[in-house]
Amino acid sequence: MLRTPIPDFDSAHIGEADGTDPVPVTFTADLVIVLEQAGRNVCALILEPQLTPKANKRRVWPHYLTGAHAKLGCDVILLVVAVDEGVARWAREPIPLGHPGFCLTPLVLGPNDIPQILDPAEARKTPELAILSVMAHGQKEQPERAVEMAKAALAACHELDADRALPYSELVFLSLNQVAKAALENLMATRPFEYQSDFALKHRGEGRTEGRTEGIAEGRIHAILTVLEVRGLPIPNTARARILACTDLDVLNRWIRQAVTATSVDELLRDS
Numbered sequence: 001m002l003r004t005p006i007p008d009f010d011s012a013h014i015g016e017a018d019g020t021d022p023v024p025v026t027f028t029a030d031l032v033i034v035l036e037q038a039g040r041n042v043c044a045l046i047l048e049p050q051l052t053p054k055a056n057k058r059r060v061w062p063h064y065l066t067g068a069h070a071k072l073g074c075d076v077i078l079l080v081v082a083v084d085e086g087v088a089r090w091a092r093e094p095i096p097l098g099h100p101g102f103c104l105t106p107l108v109l110g111p112n113d114i115p116q117i118l119d120p121a122e123a124r125k126t127p128e129l130a131i132l133s134v135m136a137h138g139q140k141e142q143p144e145r146a147v148e149m150a151k152a153a154l155a156a157c158h159e160l161d162a163d164r165a166l167p168y169s170e171l172v173f174l175s176l177n178q179v180a181k182a183a184l185e186n187l188m189a190t191r192p193f194e195y196q197s198d199f200a201l202k203h204r205g206e207g208r209t210e211g212r213t214e215g216i217a218e219g220r221i222h223a224i225l226t227v228l229e230v231r232g233l234p235i236p237n238t239a240r241a242r243i244l245a246c247t248d249l250d251v252l253n254r255w256i257r258q259a260v261t262a263t264s265v266d267e268l269l270r271d272s
Helices: 055-072 085-092 120-125 127-137 143-158 162-174 178-190 198-203 209-230 237-245 249-259 265-269
Strands: 031-037 040-050 075-082 107-109
Touching: 040 055, 055 075, 075 085, 085 107, 120 127, 120 143, 127 143, 127 162, 143 162, 143 178, 162 209, 162 249, 209 237, 209 249, 237 265, 249 265
Parallel strands: 040 075, 075 107
Antiparallel strands: 031 040
């Protein structure tokens, strides 16, 4: 009658009609932007940065959409941001839910969709896009071009407040391949007058190796905490103290990358 196929099954039972889980499971999107008009929600945008394919994400993305729709009472759009084109292709795959016509095809912004910003003036207009440009292309582009993107992004960081300049500048350096990173470091050492911002002097600047390492660690700690706070993940005092006390740059680098996708601070610190 309904012409809806049902898979073969061995048995059936009556399930719980109450959707409340007695042991709550937290499903937290990375960032939700709610658009309003005249005090009324008109649309919500769910942003999900994705570094690697994760099967559980394809299960929870539909939950994010339906949950936000029920809570906010407006249209909801899912946008996945991937800095690797292979991850972008994976994220674009449709997610069938089983109900006729209920299939989610995520909107995905991949490296091929992100422009390469080389002009400092253009970077200053859209600092976040300039940072995203380095994140998407800094590893795979030719070192000379990657350095130009990084210089433009750092020029944009120079004019931001410290709360954004510090984590953004660290993301720029972490997004470069080793050759481009070394070239940029050398450029900053030989032409320091162009990089006199507070974060450049404090975290990349002059002086003894020990002080320089401490400055870099401090900048990366700031970046980790900023990412976690922007995503709305609670940071227990013990976890905050552990992050603040860390001086191992390799560990801090790993935490920065994982902070983008971790579902909790416990998950971030679990393997360290």
